[in-house]
Structures are given as structure tokens and as C-alpha cells.
Amino acid sequence: MAQHSNKLAKIQAVTANRLLDGHVVYFTAAGEWSDWVDDVVLADGKEDADALLAKAQPSVETRHIVDPYLFEVDQEDGKMVPKSVREKIRMAGPTIRLDLGKQAVARS
Amino acid sequence: MYRYDQFDHKLVAERVNQFRGQVARRMSGEMTEDEFKPLRLMNGVYLQLHAYMLRVAVPYGTLSSVQMHKLADIATKYDKGYGHFTTRQNLQYNWPALEDLPAILEELAEVEMHAIQTSGNCIRNVTSDQYAGAAADEIDDPRIWSEIIRQWSTFHPEFTFLPRKFKFAVTGCSNDRAAIRVHDIGIELVRGKDGDVAFDIYVGGGQGRTPMIGKLIGEAISREDLLAYLESTLRVYNMSGRRDHLYKSRIKILVHDIGAEEMKRRVEEEFVLVKKQGVLELPQEEVDRIRAYFEAPDFEALDDECAELTAVMASHKRFGAWVNTNTAVHKQAGYAIANISLKPIGGVAGDASDEQMHIVADLAEKYAFSEIRVTHEQNLVLAHVKKADLFALWETLEANGMGTPNLGLITDQIVCPGLDYCALANARSIPISQEITERFADLDRQHNIGELKLKISGCINACGHHHVGHIGILGVDKKGTEYYQVTLGGSADEFTAVGKIVGRAFTEHEIVDAIETIVEVYLGLRESPDERFLDAYRRVGIAPFKEKLYADT
Ligand code: SF4
Numbered sequence: 007m008a009q010h011s012n013k014l015a016k017i018q019a020v021t022a023n024r025l026l027d028g029h030v031v032y033f034t035a036a037g038e039w040s041d042w043v044d045d046v047v048l049a050d051g052k053e054d055a056d057a058l059l060a061k062a063q064p065s066v067e068t069r070h071i072v073d074p075y076l077f078e079v080d081q082e083d084g085k086m087v088p089k090s091v092r093e094k095i096r097m098a099g100p101t102i103r104l105d106l107g108k109q110a111v112a113r114s
Numbered sequence: 115m116y117r118y119d120q121f122d123h124k125l126v127a128e129r130v131n132q133f134r135g136q137v138a139r140r141m142s143g144e145m146t147e148d149e150f151k152p153l154r155l156m157n158g159v160y161l162q163l164h165a166y167m168l169r170v171a172v173p174y175g176t177l178s179s180v181q182m183h184k185l186a187d188i189a190t191k192y193d194k195g196y197g198h199f200t201t202r203q204n205l206q207y208n209w210p211a212l213e214d215l216p217a218i219l220e221e222l223a224e225v226e227m228h229a230i231q232t233s234g235n236c237i238r239n240v241t242s243d244q245y246a247g248a249a250a251d252e253i254d255d256p257r258i259w260s261e262i263i264r265q266w267s268t269f270h271p272e273f274t275f276l277p278r279k280f281k282f283a284v285t286g287c288s289n290d291r292a293a294i295r296v297h298d299i300g301i302e303l304v305r306g307k308d309g310d311v312a313f314d315i316y317v318g319g320g321q322g323r324t325p326m327i328g329k330l331i332g333e334a335i336s337r338e339d340l341l342a343y344l345e346s347t348l349r350v351y352n353m354s355g356r357r358d359h360l361y362k363s364r365i366k367i368l369v370h371d372i373g374a375e376e377m378k379r380r381v382e383e384e385f386v387l388v389k390k391q392g393v394l395e396l397p398q399e400e401v402d403r404i405r406a407y408f409e410a411p412d413f414e415a416l417d418d419e420c421a422e423l424t425a426v427m428a429s430h431k432r433f434g435a436w437v438n439t440n441t442a443v444h445k446q447a448g449y450a451i452a453n454i455s456l457k458p459i460g461g462v463a464g465d466a467s468d469e470q471m472h473i474v475a476d477l478a479e480k481y482a483f484s485e486i487r488v489t490h491e492q493n494l495v496l497a498h499v500k501k502a503d504l505f506a507l508w509e510t511l512e513a514n515g516m517g518t519p520n521l522g523l524i525t526d527q528i529v530c531p532g533l534d535y536c537a538l539a540n541a542r543s544i545p546i547s548q549e550i551t552e553r554f555a556d557l558d559r560q561h562n563i564g565e566l567k568l569k570i571s572g573c574i575n576a577c578g579h580h581h582v583g584h585i586g587i588l589g590v591d592k593k594g595t596e597y598y599q600v601t602l603g604g605s606a607d608e609f610t611a612v613g614k615i616v617g618r619a620f621t622e623h624e625i626v627d628a629i630e631t632i633v634e635v636y637l638g639l640r641e642s643p644d645e646r647f648l649d650a651y652r653r654v655g656i657a658p659f660k661e662k663l664y665a666d667t
Contacts, residue, residue, distance in 0.1 A: 027166070
């Protein structure tokens with residue numbers, strides 16, 4: 007599987023899929039789930055990251071999301087940019103169908 | 115075509131209702147994801163990168179036009195207006211919402227379709243030769259036997275929790291169009307001693323992490339013994355197959371570990387016991403009952419020569435090329451088998467829009483006795499078309515992006531969804547395929563290269579059959595970056611072979627040039643235009659390709 011996270015990673019965030027429609031969501035500072043990667047809350051270092059993942063876990067029990075996990079993020083020009091190709095594709099949608107996925111929807 | 119009887123209807127309806135209850139309980143919190151996941155998988159529902167994915171079974175790749183219309187309607191109503199035809203002859207929707215799935219399954223049931231046996235460690239949807247019932251070279255219609263196997267295997271209580279998934283493929287003749295030697299069990303119809311239809315049983319083939327070619331274990335098994343023999347094979351696997359290691363639990367590993375001879379001995383030992391019980395003897399009346407569903411349509415008595423067709427072919431180059439590459443010889447005089455390419459240049463292999471699905475269904479109604487086939491190479495087939503209708507058929511196909519004359523050529527690729535959709539992927543497959551088709555878009559160039567099967571998988575699970583591509587491409591992940599490993603010399607026909615890795619993997623930016631280099635090396639060394647890529651490779655081996663590819667390193 008493409009890389010999700012790396013033990014030495016500095017900056018990570020939490021993502022999951024929403025139970026109802028399976029769409030990609032991101033864990034925010036308010037403890038909620040957003041469709042947009044720019045809303046993620048960041049964790050610096052392994053301890054922070056584990057704590058963040060633990061904080062996201064109750065959303066599994068409340069049936070909001072499934073399979074939360076950590077992924078690495080960079081910040082470029084104030085934008086959150088996932089490091090791996092896999093997470094870049096999850097963030098945007100299929101690279102061969104730009105009319106589908108989040109890339110096709112303007113953020114309101 | 116097979117039609118549901120009352121038991122089939124009841125069974126599928128019950129299954130839909132059960133799933134509706136399961137989805138409701140999941141959404142209300144009565145069920146955890148761990149509890150729900152195996153249940154959704156048993157109904158063909160996966161969770162992929164962007165959304166859920168529903169895999170709909172198309173048993174042995176045969177669809178009616180009514181079913182195709184329904185698949186199109188579901189794509190419009192519940193999905194994003196398209197579907198993806200897979201190497202398992204199934205159809206996948208990429209965007210259904212969880213709460214809509216019971217309604218989708220209910221709509222499928224209305225046209226005698228379902229998503230059973232498309233996932234989980236059970237006997238999966240049986241695949242077969244797309245030319246069944248039409249091919250001039252077949253011994254018998256493999257769909258009859260595929261349907262019998264389907265009925266025997268569906269919800270078989272003993273084989274619901276096998277060590278791993280289990281795939282059957284059946285071919286009607288010695289020309290293998292169903293890749294039977296890379297299936298857990300591959301069946302070839304042969305003539306038995308008495309001249310009746312009999313079955314050669316290949317066991318332990320497969321792709322994935324450990325590609326293996328199936329071994330001939332049962333030779334010319336008779337009609338009455340077919341199910342007993344298959345049951346015995348499955349029993350040996352169910353009892354002795356490993357369950358402790360995901361990568362070692364397919365039957366191919368068992369056959370490899372104990373050897374084909376020992377496998378055969380164990381199966382035959384079990385076979386004696388199963389036969390003694392007698393319940394699995396397949397009676398002729400049952401075969402006749404199933405055969406009646408697959409009777410040949412009402413063909414007209416025609417001359418095989420069609421002057422009209424010859425004339426249009428001569429005056430219309432692209433159509434002429436299409437007839438030469440995309441049609442196959444039919445057993446009935448005056449008819450042809452028409453292959454519909456789902457591989458337009460720059461397109462997504464195997465994808466069809468809702469509109470295209472409706473058009474194919476309409477064309478099937480008009481020209482092909484309302485019947486459609488899905489091929490494991492991700493194309494569609496109208497099996498019985500009058501030669502005199504081919505031009506009209508092609509014109510509509512061409513106008514709707516489905517008339518590309520590229521069957522079996524370098525742009526007719528098998529391509530898995532890869533990292534654009536698949537949660538297990540290491541790398542993208544589709545954009546690589548698109549770039550290669552664009553590089554080789556020129557039809558004269560493609561025809562000059564001749565038969566060349568290029569297959570791409572986005573990970574080692576090999577849904578894109580890369581191991582058996584004449585040229586195979588495997589996506590690998592190196593620290594979050596996509597790389598592509600190339601294999602040469604694979605093949606999935608009656609001379610099945612697993613391709614050899616040519617050398618270090620290529621980057622996304624290098625891979626298309628690498629493929630072009632391979633093709634140029636082949637063109638430079640072939641003895642004549644009749645020597646296909648695979649023949650030339652088998653003659654010269656991997657060295658000349660390697661040399662050229664890595665000349666500067
Ligand atoms: S080969 Fe891998 S990437 Fe491609 S569809 Fe199969 S599991 Fe997904």
C-alpha cells in the first residue's frame with residue numbers, strides 16, 4: 007500500500023472516510039470532520055500524532071467516520087499539501103477525471 | 115440466456131432484504147464497522163479511496179440488453195454516470211452512497227442481477243469465453259457449464275469460508291480466451307473417449323504476489339463426475355489450504371507446496387468418497403434443462419460471403435480495419451462476432467458512460483438478439499451480428515467513442531483502476547495507459563506492430579493481469595512516489611507464461627519512453643511482420659530489450 011505515515015515524520019494530520027457516503031474527511035481543531043484538507047489540525051512529532059489519532063477515535067463510535075489514520079502533511083504557501091501521491095489523490099479526486107471528487111467542487 | 119427460477123428470485127430478494135437490515139443497523143450503531151465489513155463485502159461493497167464501490171456480478175460475462183439498460187440507469191440515478199467493466203467480467207460503480215446500496219441491489223434484482231460472489235473468501239463469479247455459443251472453434255457452449263458451476267457454488271455451505279477467494283474460469287475450446295491457467299480452477303471443454311463433452315481441470319493457477327500456472331490435475335472428467343470432481347478439489351483445499359498467512363492461503367500455494375502429483379492423489383482420494391455418496395452426480399436431464407436457456411438464437415440462413423460488406427470495407431479504411439481486428443469468425447454462415455472496444459485513445463480502459471451503455475443495449479436489441487458479453491480484457495462483445503449489419507453497427511459505435519479498431523493491439527490494454535480509485539494501490543495505472551495509447555495513437559503504426567497485449571496493475575494484486583501481459587507494467591511505491599516495473603513475455607492463452615522482470619523500475623516520466631523502446635527493439639529484430647512480439651521475444655529472450663533499455667546506466 008502507498009505510504010500513509012512515517013514514524014520519523016514531523017507533521018501529521020488525521021483523515022478517514024465518512025460512513026454515510028465513504029467520502030474523504032479530515033479531523034479539525036474543533037474535533038469535527040471537514041471535507042477540506044486545509045481545515046486539518048496538525049500534530050508535530052509522534053506523541054502529538056498518537057494523541058490526535060486517539061482524539062479522533064470516538065467519531066468511529068458515533069458512526070461519523072470509518073478507519074481514521076495519520077498521514078504526513080507539508081504546508082506550502084499557507085496550503086496543506088499531503089506528502090504522498092495517495093493522499094494527494096484522496097484530497098482531490100481521480101487524476102484522470104477532474105470533473106469528479108473534491109477537485110470538481112468549489113468550496114463554498 | 116439463463117433466466118431466474120422461483121428459487122433464484124427468492125434467494126436474491128431475501129439477500130437484498132437482509133442487506134437492507136444490515137445497512138440500517140450499521141447506520142443506527144447496532145453494528146460496528148468490524149461486524150459490518152464482512153457483510154458488506156459479501157454484497158460486493160468495498161470502501162475505496164474516495165467513496166464506496168459496488169461490484170455487480172455479470173455471471174460468465176453475459177448480459178441482456180434489459181440488464182445493460184438497468185446498469186446504465188443505476189449509473190445515472192445513484193452514481194456519477196458511468197461504470198467500469200473489470201477483468202472479472204463484472205461492473206463496478208465508483209461512487210454509491212451507503213444508504214443507497216439496498217435500493218441499488220433491489221433494482222438489480224428486478225433484472226435478475228446481484229452482487230453476490232463478487233467479494234469475500236468464497237467461490238467467486240465464474241468467468242468464461244466471451245465468444246461462447248458463437249465461436250467456430252468451440253466444443254460446447256461454456257456458459258452451460260459455467261451456469262451449472264454457479265448454481266452448485268452459490269452459497270455452498272461448505273465453501274462459504276474458504277482460506278481465501280476462489281476463482282473459476284471456463285473455456286469452450288483449446289483456444290483459451292478465458293485465461294483459465296491463471297485461475298484457481300480453470301476448465302477446458304474437451305472431447306471424452308466416447309466423443310461426449312468432457313473437462314480438463316487445471317488447478318492452482320493465479321496471479322498476484324506469487325504468479326503460478328495451473329496444473330492439469332483432472333483429465334477428460336466426464337459430465338456426470340464434473341461437480342463431484344470440483345467438490346473434491348475444493349474439499350482438499352478447504353482442509354489443507356493455509357489459513358495462517360494471507361499471502362500463502364490460495365490454492366496455488368498448496369499445489370506448489372505439495373506438488374501437482376500429490377494434489378491429484380488427494381483429490382482422487384476425496385473423489386472416491388464424494389462419488390460413493392452419489393448426490394453430486396450431474397444428470398443429463400439437468401444439463402439439458404440448463405442447455406435450453408442457451409439455445410442458439412434464430413439465425414437466418416445466409417451465405418457466408420457478404421458482397422456488401424466487402425465493398426464497404428474496401429471503400430472505408432477505418433471500418434475495414436475494424437472488421438479485420440475487431441470481428442471474429444462465427445460458426446453460423448453470414449454472421450460475425452463483433453468486439454466493441456472500450457479502449458479509445460486517451461480513454462479509461464473498461465469505462466463506459468450511462469449513455470454508451472444504453473447505446474450498446476439498443477444496438478444489441480437491433481442487431482444481436484438482445485445479448486451482450488463482457489470480456490476479461492475489458493471490452494464488450496455482440497456475439498451474433500449479421501455481416502450485412504456490421505457497417506451500420508460500427509457507424510453508431512464509432513459516433514459514440516466505441517468503434518476503435520484496436521482489438522489485440524498495443525492500445526487495447528487491460529488496466530486496473532490503480533491509485534486513482536483503489537485503496538490497495540501503490541501507483542496509478544490509468545494515466546500511464548492513457549499516455550501509452552496517445553503515444554501509439556497512429557493506427558497504421560499499431561497495425562504494423564501487430565498483436566501486443568499490454569497489461570497494467572497498480573499493485574502486486576495484479577487485477578490488471580500484468581504478469582501475463584506480453585508487456586506487463588506493475589506500479590510500485592517508493593517512499594510515496596510512483597514507479598513502474600516492466601515484465602516481458604507473459605501470456606494468458608493456451609501457452610500461458612509469466613513475464614520476466616526486465617530490470618530496475620521506471621519513473622512516471624520514463625515509463626512511456628521505455629515502452630516505446632521495447633516496441634522499437636522488437637520492430638528492429640523481428641524476422642518478418644508475421645512474427646508477433648511474443649514470438650520474437652520467445653526467440654531472442656530478454657537480453658536485447660534489457661540492453662537497449664539500460665544502455666546509459
Ligand atoms: S491491482 Fe492493486 S491497484 Fe489494481 S485494482 Fe487490484 S488491488 Fe487495486
